Amino acid sequence: MLLAIDVGNTRIKGAVFENDTILEQFIFLKKDFKKNIENILKKFQSVAFLTVASVGSLDKNDFLGFGERLKVHFISHEDSFPFINLYETPKTLGMDRMVLAAGAVLQFPEQNRLVIDAGTCITYDFVDENDNYLGGAISPGLRLRYEALHNFTARLPLLELDSPKSIIGNSTSQSIHSGVVNGAINEIDGFINDYKQHYSKFTIILTGGDAEFLAKRLKNTIFANSNFLLESLSHLFQYKIKND
Structure with missing residues (x-):
């Protein structure tokens, strides 16, 4: 399973995917993100990957704290894109x-x-x-x-x-x-x-x-x-x- 996170200017949006299917999606404030992600990972214990796209100011280290349980990847300009x-x-x-x-x-x-x-x-x-x-x-x-x-x-x-x-x-x-x-x-x-x-x-x-x-x-x-x-x-x- 994949947990996809979009860190925006004001809020964090995310979804849990099984292949191309959204199993659950959510929106929350940045200050609550750790608690919310913890709850999501407890509910979906098969999540093995976390991918993050960010235009906001959240510290990457806050996400890396989950690295012991799943593989974390931040989308960057160095990634391969299909265009x-x-x-x-x-x-x-x-x-x-x-x-x-x-x-x-x-x-x-x-x-x-x-x-x-x-x-x-x-x-x-x-x-x-x-x-x-x-x-x-x-x-x-x-x-x-x-x-x-x-x-x-x-x-x-x-x-x-x-x-x-x-x-x-x-x-x-x-x-x-x-x-x-x-x-x-x-x-x-x-x-x-x-x-x-x-x-x-x-x-x-x-x-x-x-x-x-x-x-x-x-x-x-x-x-x-x-x-x-x-x-x-x-x-x-x-x-x-x-x-x-």
Whole structure:
């Protein structure tokens, strides 16, 4: 069994895999991670491998403490990936973006792929049909947009994510919801439409914590999977075993 962990900017997400099947998944705060992982390993005593992708600040040594019970591997730029990285600054490419690109290549072979991860940030990553990673874009996620409006103005309130009642906000709260939500939706649809002008056919994968909220509001046809990064970690782990 494999325990796959994604250390994000704010939370830790993970799943226990039996081959390609998720047996259990979980989300918890960084401060609680040791206790939660201990509980998972007690429940799934057949877990033999732990693979970690991290963009957060958690110390690697905290994970290495589990090394006596299972084999721990941190995804790094030195690993083998199933694509050619043509990013101009390849060492600065976030590990989450690399894992997503790898998952897109392994799950959707021989086609153009655009992966959109709607989390703390909204990231766009494009891999062409020849498995060349070309790059993408990074913009603020929904929560960051709400927080920026509150933190960098004197009077705008901090709101929780909600669907705008109309594109025309008839109050300050509704204007914020319209600006944040409709702004993000039009941004994503706009990026997709721009890609369509250059690539006649490609698969669009939408993932991340806000994927389900955004998916039903987009005009373009997408493949929505909030677990795509965890699944990609599992596929990349199997790829590593086959190619080591």
